[in-house]
Amino acid sequence: MDNILEVLKFINNLMAFVFDEIGKFITGLLGKGPGTELVLMILAAIGLITFGAVTMMALTWFERKIVARIQDRIGPNQAGPFGLMLPLADGVKMLTKEDITPANADRWVYLIAPIMIAAFAMTSLAVIPFAPRVAGVNLDIGAFFYIAIGSGSTIAILMAGWGSNNKYSLLGAFRTVAQLVGYEVPMLLNVLPVIMLSGSMSLFDIIAKQTDAPGGFGLPFILFLPVSALVFLISGIAEVGRSPFDLMEAESEIVAGFHVEYSGMKFALFMMGEYVNAAVVSIMFSTFFLGGFAGPIFIPPYVWFLAKAFSIFFIFMWLRGTLPRVRVDQLVNLNWKFFVPLSIINIIVVMVMSKLFVTFPAQPGLFVVSPLVYMAIMLVSGLGLLGLALTLASRSARRERLAIAQEAAEHRVANQAFATAQTGK
């Protein structure tokens, strides 16, 4: 029994072990010093970028396959077994395509934009906790770092839209400003309750709080913060510009939006930025609300990590296969008139609840309850808040619809005489 447990523990810590050994080997080779640190950092960066590129390739394949199955198709199946080599074929195709810079484009802005978007996406990989003790860098302000770096892609997309000297790109850039800048607010506001509950901005601490570790709740935060989880997921989708919020590149409206003029490898960089960003959002969701890599011991943490992230990405694809695109005014309305107020009220509710009820006697609070009861209280208050908000929203929507119907009815009456004269009925 103990042996099995030992083996399981070894497997679980395999990643950390391997990286430790590599670190020791390099240090042994070069000796301790700032130069060694630099070499290790560069190695870690290369590893992370490789992870990003491989993720992008895996996700493109995964998405094509899943969306194809949703649409009763087979999807890629020609390049290699199950079409697994398709991302590679895509890469070769992108590299061999003609590299076009449009006439009168703002050359430098146009050239830098795809590099920037890929760079920002890759940078946000730095803080991701892959497994215990495994991350590019264990920042104390990991959550803050992610939010800050995540807004960088906004400026890159804006640059791409402006620099292309194309009206469709420009429209894409308009929409980018409305969408990405707006949705950062609810995203941030819904990370706050997580930080309030865990008492730390470090992503490892946030995960530890959701495990059985000392001081942890032993339950994922999604059960404590349903409203935050929902709003974070939706605004996360909007933040990475995926369907149904893919307004900035809506192909049926503004052709391809901000990247309409990009071809070849520049286009591939945009795609990479988009997919890595989507992957990071799913990973961050699983970190904040699903306990990240933590899980029962019999499955290694890196497998948990991938499984949770891919499940969230599957939801993204599912949404893409189901929903129509929202309109830009609806998108902005949804953000500022629904998500932001809801998030602020949610923060207040979480604040009050976390001061009323605590799980440890050492903390300042009125009632000391067990984590399970605490969870139940939070869940009920969260769901109640959500129900209330939805009722209010649907009421106002109904009022709007009634107004439209009223207007149409007036229209009908006004035209009755005319129509009668026309049809003779």
Added chain:
Amino acid sequence: MNWKTTFRKLTRIPLGFYTVLQQTLRKPVTVQYPEQTRPMVPRFRGRHHLKRYDNGLERCIGCALCAAACPADAIYVEAGENTNDARFSPGERYSQTYEINMLRCIFCGYCEDACPTNAIVLEPIEFPTGYSREAMIYTKSMLLESPPINVPATPQVTEPGKFDRSIVPFPPIDQQA
């Protein structure tokens, strides 16, 4: 607005999601085209073929009714005279030149309808493809089907009087499905 309506409204979107997920369990309708092909119906209007009788003589008598009926003016027919030493078809005349411009052809099947001897038939096989405009003008040798086994090809040497007149009534090609 009571809770029931709100609830019913909330269930609308999940219903759509469920419908979409349901599709993943269905067998895909995709046909792996170059490897698999869909069966074509007997009436399919594909590539033209010029038919022969069982004795190897051509059915086409060079009347050019197909060319007259063609809405796209894609057919060109030039008739020649049969002799007993070089007989192509029963009767007096045969088609010396028979060309179809496959780029003009709209595959409407009017030539098939107009042909009095059922000589030209649009069959559910082979799609005309080519690399140049010249290659898309199909000549008689390309259109004419090969004679039955152990039967000489045209021109044949026939005994006088046997095929001086065309075969009446014109036998049908196949049961028109």
Added chain:
Amino acid sequence: MDSSTTPPIGAITTENAQLDVTLEQLKKLVSPRAFTGETMLLNMGPQHPSTHGVLRLLLELDGETVISCVPDIGFLHTGIEKTHEGKTYLKGVPLTDRTDYLAPMINNLAYCGAIEKLMGIEVPLRAQYIRVILAELTRMNSHLVWLGTHALDIGAMSMFLYCMREREDLLDVFELVSGARMMSSYFRPGGLWRDVPPAFFDLVKKVLDVFPARIIEYERLLKENPLWKERTIGVGVISKADALAFGMSGPSLRGSGVNYDVRKAFPYSSYDHFDFNVPLGSNGDVYDRYRCRLDEFPQSLRIIKQALDRLPEGPVMTDDRKIAPPPKHEIGTSMEALIHHFKLWTEGFSGPNADVYFAVESGKGEYGVYVHGDGGPKPRRLHFRAPSLCNLQALPRMAKGALIADLVGIVGSIDIVLGEVDR
């Protein structure tokens, strides 16, 4: 509004016809603000994913709001009407396939109906019923393509694939009866090309079995979907009066609440033998037009079911040998058959010196064929009253004040086919 008393097309006199368009006139199409750079002029199309072919829209945009929208048509002009003047009445059928290429059988029906009206011949009942079945299948085909592309424009990608999947079943039926999946040319003046094969009934029954469940799926995905409703309700509103004034027809007109359906108003091809309802909208917005079209699916299925149940036996082609080519087996034995055969396929039959107008309800609206015969075997002038063209006229009115995202929805909702608009 009896169609036989419709006045002939008025001659255009050169005095009042403005042949040259000046730059000043063109400038009036957009507001003066466009020339100061205050608003943006945007060319949407002719190569744009959601202009349904080669429609070009000149948009004047204030941000994303459409200030004015000028449709520019003619990119797919193929001169079909002019070509008809050089073709005999019989040879015109394949040309009609190519106007509204999503509903070839309905075009065939309109054209053949016009020729039959001109020649004054009666089509056998069996042929009429089979025409009704195939016309309704064609309507479903047309609506499926519309539904798929309309949903794709608004962003529901899966719908497009589902619709194309269902369309396969219908195209299989067309292939079975006519030998071609799209350019069928199956209806001929006087009846049908050939009788339907026995496998036809199984295939149509399969369609009847499969479709009701599929329609429920579409409704689940779109009808009550809040996002879809948000995108369509109250968008692109056109009033009853405006819709009539623009000459709109079909579901686009019925979405505004005008109960006009050629199948009910002027029944043709024994449509009056069948029970069916005409779905009506009330608000005249994109959603109502969508509802009108989607509700026509069950009605089409109803008509097909009735026609299949009551399908009479008998010939499918008129026995008037002046018009219908004789059966092949008679050619070798009957002198008259031989003469008729050669005469019909070369010279064709001569029509009277008369004008006729014959309209059918296509998937898009009232599809009319106006034939001006001159006594010879070819029409002196032939005109298609294309519903897509008339419906497109209302687009600038509907698009005013909408967003770009709404505009693609509106273009989708009037269901235009550029092959029919430009002819």
